[in-house]
Amino acid sequence: xxxxxxGTLRSLSIVGRVVxxxxxxxxxxxxxxxxxxxxxxxxxxxxxxxxYETIREVGAMGKIRKKRIRWEPSMSGDVEKYRLxxxxxxxxxxxxxxxxxxxxxxxxxxDDVPSLPMVKANLVFGVTALTEAGxxxxxxxxxxxxxxxxxxxxxxxxxxEV
Numbered sequence: 005x006x007x008x009x010x011g012t013l014r015s016l017s018i019v020g021r022v023v024x025x026x027x028x029x030x031x032x033x034x035x036x037x038x039x040x041x042x043x044x045x046x047x048x049x050x051x052x053x054x055x056y057e058t059i060r061e062v063g064a065m066g067k068i069r070k071k072r073i074r075w076e077p078s079m080s081g082d083v084e085k086y087r088l089x090x091x092x093x094x095x096x097x098x099x100x101x102x103x104x105x106x107x108x109x110x111x112x113x114x115d116d117v118p119s120l121p122m123v124k125a126n127l128v129f130g131v132t133a134l135t136e137a138g139x140x141x142x143x144x145x146x147x148x149x150x151x152x153x154x155x156x157x158x159x160x161x162x163x164x165e166v
Contacts, residue, residue, distance in 0.1 A: 005032070024103075024118035031118050066154030068122075074110040075144060078133035083107070089130035089143065090120060096128040096145055104134075114152055124151040 006017045020034040073088070088111060089102040103117050114120045121127075127150055130143040 066157070068114065068152050068154060070112050070115060071148070071150060072110055072112050073129060073131075073148075075131050077109050078141060080133065080135070080141075082135045083133045084136045085134050087132045087134055087140070088117065089132070090117075091128045092121060092123065092125055094126070094128060094147075096130040096143070098132075098140070098143070100130065113150070120152070122152040122154075124153045125149070 005020065006015065008014065009016050018034050020032045022030050023033045024031040075086075077083070085104050085106050086108065087102050087104050089096050089098070089100040091097075091100045101119070103119060105111050105116065111117060114122065126147055128145060128147045130145045132143050133141040
């Protein structure tokens with residue numbers, strides 16, 4: 005992806021990958037700035053001059069303990085997919101945030117649901133079955149405490165002679 009940085013007015017090319025898609029938009033995990041697709045340099049185009057700066061690849065975020073949500077499949081033979089809903093306010097319903105998870109009967113959070121909020125909270129989850137016609141089943145619901153908050157990393161590492 006290429007764009008002009010609003011603060012420096014430099015032209016940037018960034019390598020990344022789409023990690024989630026929903027009706028609200030897309031989420032992109034940026035990997036590194038790029039030069040002509042090589043993936044290790046940044047192009048700069050300020051006032052017509054072109055220069056290159058070497059940068060490091062952005063590291064991954066901290067480690068999160070994952071959780072698996074499983075359910076028994078619908079007994080109806082015409083189920084096309086399942087929909088996972090969630091809410092932070094204690095009430096989950098058809099107007100809550102959701103993601104279609106396909107014909108699977110389990111998801112690993114947050115990996116399979118990147119749009120899930122990265123919070124420490126009691127979340128209410130709901131799962132429904134959908135037919136090709138768009139008909140949606142009643143919702144199976146549950147509440148679970150999740151903690152997807154990563155602590156700040158240590159800083160100012162120093163090595164000294166002893």
